[in-house]
Amino acid sequence: MGLLEKIKKDFPFKVKIGDKTIKYRPWNTKEEKNYLLVSGSKENPTFEDIENILLTNCVENYDEIKKDLTEGEKYLLLLEIRKFSISETIDLKFECVKCKKLNDLAAPLDKIVHYKEANYKEVKLDNKVFYFGKPKTEKLVERVREEKDPIEKEFKNLLIHIQKIEIDDEVFDSFTFEELYEFVSNLPAKEFDELSKEFNEMKEEFDVYLDTYCMFCNAENKVVFGGIEDFLWG
Secondary structure (H helix, E strand, C coil): HHHHHCCCCEEEEEEEEECEEECCCCCCCHHHHHHHHHHCCCCCCCCCHHHHHHHCCCCCCCHHHHHHHHHHHHHHHHHHHHHHHHCCCCEEEEEEECCCCCEEEEEEHHHHEEEEEECCCEEEEEEEEEEEEECCCCHHHHHHHHHCCCHHHHHHHHHCCCCEECCCCEEEECCHHHHHHHHHHCCHHHHHHHHHHHHHHHHEEHHHEEEECCCCCCCCCEECEEEHHHCCCC
8 A cells, every 4th residue: 555545534523503414524634734824925815715625625515505605604613623633722912901011821712703693584665575595596696796996895885785675566686796786886875884884784794803801910911813824823
């Protein structure tokens, strides 16, 4: 038997995310090096960089199941793999907002990651009913992910979650993104504000921060991370 045949290619771990049971393995040295090379050559590695290097190879049938995973679920999966690949904690240093002393601690990932599952519903506005749900295609998600302007990003994120619209009992569910963009852009401002408010209450949320206390003066501190890539290693 050749040496390379000894390389393990199975997926020994399972995790339940949403209604899906997913099999995965820890990332290996080659994948770790590839990610560190990318993160070192780019000021801000994209989630696609992380996904292509650390999820595609480490999750069983990832190319098939990724279309059924939300953005937040992909983050949760990545963190689950990180726990087994490196540690369930991250070594963290922060300066206290009060006494200015440097704190050093091992922070549990479960205390850093804050996730709220989406709870989609319909929204009634005047003679219209908007039906929300998970984006229909990965291409729509990528459209939002690539948007640089924060206001436009929020607007497009709302749009890709609209499944259909009912107007005076007539149902519209085969519109293009461009048609939907134009239609929603022409809603009365008051109606859009209400639609946006309702969507913000139902949408999936994923945030990374740590509420903790200074080890010297016991002052409350909030450590905010720039993104998930900030604590993949540490």
